[in-house]
Amino acid sequence: MPNFSEIINPLQTVLVSCRGNATLVGRTTVKDNLITVDWHTMINVEPFLYGIAIGKTRFSHTLIKESGVFCINFVPHSKAGEVLYCGRHSGNFEDKFAKTGLGKLDCEKIDCCRVREAAAFLECEIIETIDFADHTFFIGKVVHSAVMDRNAKRLFHLKGDEFGTIR
Numbered sequence: 001m002p003n004f005s006e007i008i009n010p011l012q013t014v015l016v017s018c019r020g021n022a023t024l025v026g027r028t029t030v031k032d033n034l035i036t037v038d039w040h041t042m043i044n045v046e047p048f049l050y051g052i053a054i055g056k057t058r059f060s061h062t063l064i065k066e067s068g069v070f071c072i073n074f075v076p077h078s079k080a081g082e083v084l085y086c087g088r089h090s091g092n093f094e095d096k097f098a099k100t101g102l103g104k105l106d107c108e109k110i111d112c113c114r115v116r117e118a119a120a121f122l123e124c125e126i127i128e129t130i131d132f133a134d135h136t137f138f139i140g141k142v143v144h145s146a147v148m149d150r151n152a153k154r155l156f157h158l159k160g161d162e163f164g165t166i167r
């Protein structure tokens, strides 16, 4: 198999926030989680649709599938370390908001959390789910969005642990 990231990167890296029930040692609690995602794209203008490809083994896959919602957080380049942490650790056994120190806010139109430090965000309600061998493509209708910082230096994944920006 070719080194696909060598072919398709750089890609803008986002944090997808999600919320759902998690059961640990017989106790069910509501869990907020963050997953680092490179594979995301706008799909349609009216309605505004946005898609994410999430690996079936990810803890976030379970939360997103069950809750039917997710939020795309466009984080600045200055948060590369936190984003890498969220992309190398599973939220199954830890709280990534607490571990990274990223701030947590509630979404406005969906029952989900979002990242305080994001430059912009998209609140999405899933309208279609397409299953592939190892990833699921979740298509969300954007029900609320905002840009907080138009001048933010966005985060781009180069390769491995390396990130860059364009301004």
Ligand SMILES: Cc1cc2nc3c(=O)[nH]c(=O)nc-3n(C[C@H](O)[C@H](O)[C@H](O)COP(=O)(O)O)c2cc1C
Pocket: 013, 033, 034, 035, 036, 037, 038, 039, 040, 053, 054, 055, 057, 058, 059, 060, 061, 083, 084, 086, 087, 088, 089, 090, 091, 092, 157
């Ligand atoms: C830069 C970067 C980009 C990533 N992009 C994706 C992606 O597009 N889809 C995906 O399923 N996992 C992606 N991952 C891997 C997940 O972020 C990683 O497996 C994470 O630990 C899953 O967390 P969770 O188990 O709490 O859901 C990426 C990781 C990194 C470091």
